[in-house]
Amino acid sequence: MSTTSNQAAWLDGQGKQLRVAEADMPKASEDEVIIRNYAVAVNPVDWKIQDSGMYIKQWPVVLGCDVAGEVYEVGSNVKSFKKGDRVISHATSLLSSDSSQGGFQIYTKGSSKTTAIIPKSTSYAEGSVLPLAVDTAIVGLCSEQPKGLGLPFPSLDAKPCGKTIVVWGGSSSVGALCIQLATAAGVKVVTVASSHNFDLCKRCGATEVFDYKKASVVDDVVGAVKSAGGEFAGVYDAISLQDQSYKYTLPILEKLGGGVLSVVLGPPESVPKNVTPAGVFGISPLTYPVWESYITQALEQGKLLCVPEPLIVGKGLESIQKGLDKNKEGVSAKKVVIEL
Structure with missing residues (x-):
């Protein structure tokens, strides 16, 4: 796939299976970053929305809250990140109703306020278990x-x-x-x-x-x-x-x-x-200082563990539906992750 094109796992309606198709390439506003995702994690809210349609105002949507990958673009006000940085981020399409901010796609638009650099010793799969939690x-x-x-x-x-x-x-x-x-x-x-x-x-x-x-x-x-x-x-x-x-x-x-x-x-x-x-729901400015001054250093110093450990169930957007199904079945002390 060209680096200037995007694909997503779309949810077309309540009870529908995810559909992999083209998506618009997101563009960073002044305080945002575009992340090329290499691992995404599944949370119970994802399959619950698929089953019930809760929170969704307009279809189709791109779900997914936990992403880990590489910074592709930064907004004009962003000073803490540069292209190529390895990061994790909390994707927020559930709050914004903006599918470009969903995690289940190749490129996600994220807030720089809920993004943090991860050390080389932390894999993308490991890092993806953290953001929403x-x-x-x-x-x-x-x-x-x-x-x-x-x-x-x-x-x-x-x-x-x-x-x-x-x-x-x-x-x-x-x-x-x-x-x-x-x-x-x-x-x-x-x-x-x-x-x-x-x-x-x-x-x-x-x-x-x-x-x-x-x-x-x-x-x-x-x-x-x-x-x-x-x-x-x-x-x-x-x-x-x-x-x-x-x-x-x-x-x-x-x-x-x-x-x-x-x-x-x-x-x-x-x-x-x-x-x-x-x-307890959603993102609050209350958490911004933790993203800015704690997560990266705590990971580097071994004071923040990437737990539960990732359970990688597949590779590619086509495996995300399998990930939702696996999470719905139930996992113990593991977090379902898909590599992209």
């Missing part, structure tokens, strides 16, 4: 209460801040980033995952990990938070489903005196009086 984690962790847990931002030289949180779903994409970013803010993290993913959660920085299948999990988590000491800052529920998490996270919060429950999907239908749900 970074933003989703930071919004829920660092937004001031009651919109989030009100935690400090991550630092390359973290010092204990005297706060403890619970992360439910610590081996999920967002959960693993929550553990890492909270730990990098000096926060103690108690998390819950499958027993076979305990090591992953510990590598991310969790101080205690409990098996969500254990009947005593609620009391175990409450006890661990109390033993950790300091201020309990709330719960980040990276699963956010009634039967899988809310039936546990709400009692945990209630027993610990209440507080904020950060959720990544719709909030629970009913909550105890002392619990405040905080929905």
Whole structure:
């Protein structure tokens, strides 16, 4: 394919299969970058939109939030990037309804504010697991209460801040980033995952990990938070489903005196009086400093891990539908990635 032409995996309507076809070559405005994608990751929101049509105002669309590749063009105001830089970026077509900003194509138009250089030691596939999870984690962790847990931002030289949180779903994409970013803010993290993913959660920085299948999990988590000491800052529920998490996270919060429950999907239908749900969605300027001054250096210094590790299911735009199907089937401590 010519470097001046573009192709995308288009979604033509609710329930349709992705269709690979030509797409307009994006052009960078003053604060944007054009990225030649070499790896894209799949998130549950992608197949959920395919199945339900939620959020979509006009068809066809190009989905995809996580991209990694090489800078092809920079806007007139962009000073932090140049052509040829290896980067990751959070693609935002879901918010903008602009398909040129979707990730599932060869060339994506991205904001320089949510783009970061990755070191040569980080492959494109590894880097692609981070963008959406970074933003989703930071919004829920660092937004001031009651919109989030009100935690400090991550630092390359973290010092204990005297706060403890619970992360439910610590081996999920967002959960693993929550553990890492909270730990990098000096926060103690108690998390819950499958027993076979305990090591992953510990590598991310969790101080205690409990098996969500254990009947005593609620009391175990409450006890661990109390033993950790300091201020309990709330719960980040990276699963956010009634039967899988809310039936546990709400009692945990209630027993610990209440507080904020950060959720990544719709909030629970009913909550105890002392619990405040905080929905986490989209991109916020709140995350810009993390992209600008933390991600690149943290990757270089080994303080930010690209987890869960990529599960590469194919190569080329034609494999993206396979990626959505695989993510829908369910994966554990892996993130579905397609190389381009």
